[in-house]
Amino acid sequence: MILLVVIYLILQVAIIRMNQTRWQVFNGVFMSFQYGVALLMILCAKKRGSILGLVLMGIGALSTMRAAIMGHTLTPLPGLFNAVFYMITLAILGHFYQKREREAVTDVLTGLMNRRGLNRLLRSKVEDETPFRLFYICLDNFKAINDSYGHAYGDELMRNLSARVVERIGERGVVARMGGAEFVIVMNEKDVSLEDANAMLDEIREKTTLESEGARLECYMTCFAGVSSFPKDSRKPEDLIKYADLAMAKAVALKQKNVRVFTQELADGVNSQLEIEAIVKDGLENDDFFLVYQPQYHIGGKTLRGFESLIRINPLDGRRLSPAQFIPIAEMSDLILQVDDYVIRRVLQEFKPIIEERPELIVSVNVSSRNISSKDFVERIQDFLNETVFPPKNLEIEITEYCLVDSMESTIENIKRLREIGVQVALDDFGTGYTSLNYLSKMPINLLKIDKSLIDDIETDKKRSDFVRAVVSMGHLMGCEVISEGVENERQLEVLLDKGCDFVQGYVWGHPMAYQAAKALAFGK
Ligand code: C2E
Ligand code: CA
Ligand code: CA
Numbered sequence: 001m002i003l004l005v006v007i008y009l010i011l012q013v014a015i016i017r018m019n020q021t022r023w024q025v026f027n028g029v030f031m032s033f034q035y036g037v038a039l040l041m042i043l044c045a046k047k048r049g050s051i052l053g054l055v056l057m058g059i060g061a062l063s064t065m066r067a068a069i070m071g072h073t074l075t076p077l078p079g080l081f082n083a084v085f086y087m088i089t090l091a092i093l094g095h096f097y098q099k100r101e102r103e104a105v106t107d108v109l110t111g112l113m114n115r116r117g118l119n120r121l122l123r124s125k126v127e128d129e130t131p132f133r134l135f136y137i138c139l140d141n142f143k144a145i146n147d148s149y150g151h152a153y154g155d156e157l158m159r160n161l162s163a164r165v166v167e168r169i170g171e172r173g174v175v176a177r178m179g180g181a182e183f184v185i186v187m188n189e190k191d192v193s194l195e196d197a198n199a200m201l202d203e204i205r206e207k208t209t210l211e212s213e214g215a216r217l218e219c220y221m222t223c224f225a226g227v228s229s230f231p232k233d234s235r236k237p238e239d240l241i242k243y244a245d246l247a248m249a250k251a252v253a254l255k256q257k258n259v260r261v262f263t264q265e266l267a268d269g270v271n272s273q274l275e276i277e278a279i280v281k282d283g284l285e286n287d288d289f290f291l292v293y294q295p296q297y298h299i300g301g302k303t304l305r306g307f308e309s310l311i312r313i314n315p316l317d318g319r320r321l322s323p324a325q326f327i328p329i330a331e332m333s334d335l336i337l338q339v340d341d342y343v344i345r346r347v348l349q350e351f352k353p354i355i356e357e358r359p360e361l362i363v364s365v366n367v368s369s370r371n372i373s374s375k376d377f378v379e380r381i382q383d384f385l386n387e388t389v390f391p392p393k394n395l396e397i398e399i400t401e402y403c404l405v406d407s408m409e410s411t412i413e414n415i416k417r418l419r420e421i422g423v424q425v426a427l428d429d430f431g432t433g434y435t436s437l438n439y440l441s442k443m444p445i446n447l448l449k450i451d452k453s454l455i456d457d458i459e460t461d462k463k464r465s466d467f468v469r470a471v472v473s474m475g476h477l478m479g480c481e482v483i484s485e486g487v488e489n490e491r492q493l494e495v496l497l498d499k500g501c502d503f504v505q506g507y508v509w510g511h512p513m514a515y516q517a518a519k520a521l522a523f524g525k
Helices: 002-018 022-044 046-070 077-104 115-128 142-149 151-172 194-205 237-254 264-286 323-330 335-357 377-388 402-406 408-420 437-442 462-477 490-498 515-522
Strands: 132-139 173-179 182-188 208-212 215-219 223-230 289-298 304-313 362-366 395-400 424-430 447-450 481-485 503-505
Touching (some): 002 022, 022 046, 046 077, 115 173, 115 182, 115 223, 115 237, 151 182, 223 237, 237 264, 264 304, 289 335, 289 515, 304 335, 323 335, 362 424, 377 395, 377 408, 395 408, 408 424, 447 462, 462 481, 462 490
Parallel strands (some): 424 447, 447 481
16 A cells, blocks of 8 residues: 555656646646556555545645646646546545445344454454454244244344344444354453343343334244353464354253353363264164163053153263263264164164054154154155054154254144154153244144153242143143153152143153063063
C-alpha cells in the first residue's frame, strides 16, 4: 500500500511539473495511471484503499482546480472533469468491493459473522495476544422444531435467538454462526466468567414466542456449550474451535446444562475413541461379541413377558468395556450398522428355540437411530426374519427419542412399516429426551419404556410418583403398554403397581443373564 501511495505521489508531482511545459499533453496519460494506482489500492485493501484513493484523487482535483483559478485559464478543465469522473467510479467500485467483503464474512440468515469471519477474527486476536474464551453452543432441539413447524418458524427462531444473544453480549464479544444450529461466541477473558456464560445459556433456554403467517408459537430451546481458552488451550484458531466443539459434544452426551470446560483429558479421550473403534472392528471380525438377556415381567403376578437383549464384548487384556462406552463410539460411524445387524441376527438365532416352546414371549433388540432411519432397514429385518423363520410378533425393536431428532420422517415411516409386518416397537429411555406429544402421537409404538432416572426416587418423591402416573396414563391413552426399567427395589415396585405400570425390568427381579440362563428361565427350570 505504501508503495502504491509513493507511486501515486510521484505521478502527481510529474503532472504538476509538466503543467506549463510542452509535456503538458501527457497529463491525461499520467492521470489515467494515477487512476489505475487508486484502483490497485482498492483491490489491496477494500475499505482503507478506497478511502485513500478517493482522498488522493480529491487532493489532485483540488490542485487542478486551484491551477485553473490562479491561472485564469480553462485549459485544466478537461483534466478536472476526468478526475471527478474517476472519483465517482472509484467510489462506486469501493462501495461494491466493501459490500462483497462484508457479505463474504456474514451469515445470510442472521446477519452474524460466519465461519470465515470468525477465522479472521481469531487470527487477529491471537496476533494481539489478548486472552479470550471461545464458547461453542449448539441448539439441540432446533432441527426437531424446524421439522415439525416448518422452515419459516425455524428461520424466525434462528434470527430471534441470534438477536437475543447479540443483545445480551453487547460490546463485550462477537457472535458467529457456524452453520446449522451452532454458534460461537468469542469474549475477552476479563469480560466473561463461567457463571456469566451459564446464565447466558439459561436465557437462551427461556421461552421464545414466534409469529409466522399470523400464527403464534411458543417453544423452549435446549442448548449445550463447551469452552476453550486462548492462550491456555492452544494458540491455533482451528484448535480452539475444535476443542470447544469437543467440550460441547461431551456436554451433549452427558446432558450437562452448564458450559463444559475443555481439558486435555478430553482431547486424549479422542485417541481412546479411535482405540475403541478399533476394538469394535476387531470384535466383529473375531466374533468377540456376545449377548446377555434381561428378563421383563408383568408387574402383577410376576409372570415373564420376555427379555431385552444387551450386547457384551469379551474383556480385552483384562479390560472390560461396557456398551455405554463402545455403542456411542460405534454410532459415530457406520460401524453401528454392522453391530446392530450382528445383534439382530444372533438374537433371532438364539431365541428361535425359546419362542417355539414359549410363543407368548417377546425378545427386544436395541437399534441405533442411524439404523432405524436408514432406507433399507425394514427390508433387512424382514430378511433376517425369513432367514431364521422367526415370527415377527415375537420381536420388538427398541428405539430412543433421539432417533426422531435425527430424521423424523424416515424414522416414523420405518416404524409404521415394521408394525405392518408384525414387528413390535418400543420407545426406550422415555423421559430423557425432548420429544413433543405431537411427534409421539404420530408414532405407532406399542411399548413405552420409562427411563430409570424418572423412577429413581419414586418411593420418596411424591412429585416424581405423580409424574410417573401421568406418563403411564399418557402411554395408555396412546394405545401403548408401559414398562419401567431400572427398577431396583420392592418399594419402587409397589409404587409402580399403584400407578398402573404394566411391566417391570430391573435388578429387583433379574439382572442381565447369559443365554443359557435366560433359556432355563424361559423353560421354567
Ligand atoms: P438401555 O437400552 O437403556 O439398557 C438398559 C441398561 O441398564 C443396561 O445397561 C442394563 O444392564 C442396565 N440395567 C438394567 N436394569 C438395571 C437396574 O435395575 N439398575 C441399573 N443401575 N441398571 C440397570 P447396559 O447393558 O450396560 O447397556 C447400556 C446401553 O447400551 C443400553 O441402554 C443401550 O442403549 C446400549 N446397548 C446395549 N446393548 C445394545 C445393542 O445390542 N445394540 C445397541 N444399538 N445398543 C445397545
Ligand atoms: Ca434398551
Ligand atoms: Ca433404556
